[in-house]
């Protein structure tokens with residue numbers, strides 16, 4: 001059975017779940033009590049139809065173990081702010097199935113400027129070593 005490792009960066013909380021191969025990721029998240037939506041989108045979402053983009057996750061490891069994105073998912077990502085800078089890792093959880101072990105970050109924030117969120121509140125985070133002003 002594939003293992004999904006969920007990680008919430010904000011809370012530094014990790015959870016691992018074993019799931020049946022081929023399960024829809026959104027369904028797996030709901031079944032295991034993992035937040036699918038940000039607070040704003042808990043009521044405002046398309047309920048898994050691939051239209052709203054609010055169920056997005058970042059696949060940090062194991063993209064090869066995810067089903068390939070379909071036409072609807074590719075179309076939804078085109079011109080969407082949520083995909084900017086994360087083209088290689090962003091997926092809609094309602095539109096993908098799990099075929100093997102993966103690690104995901106759920107409810108990711110927008111990160112349009114590419115700033116390292118772990119370090120963004122420190123001066124060093126904005127000005128990496130050697131670039132301090």
Ligand code: FES
Pocket residue numbers: 045046047048049050051052053054055056092093094095
């Ligand atoms: S729930 Fe709306 S796109 Fe997945």
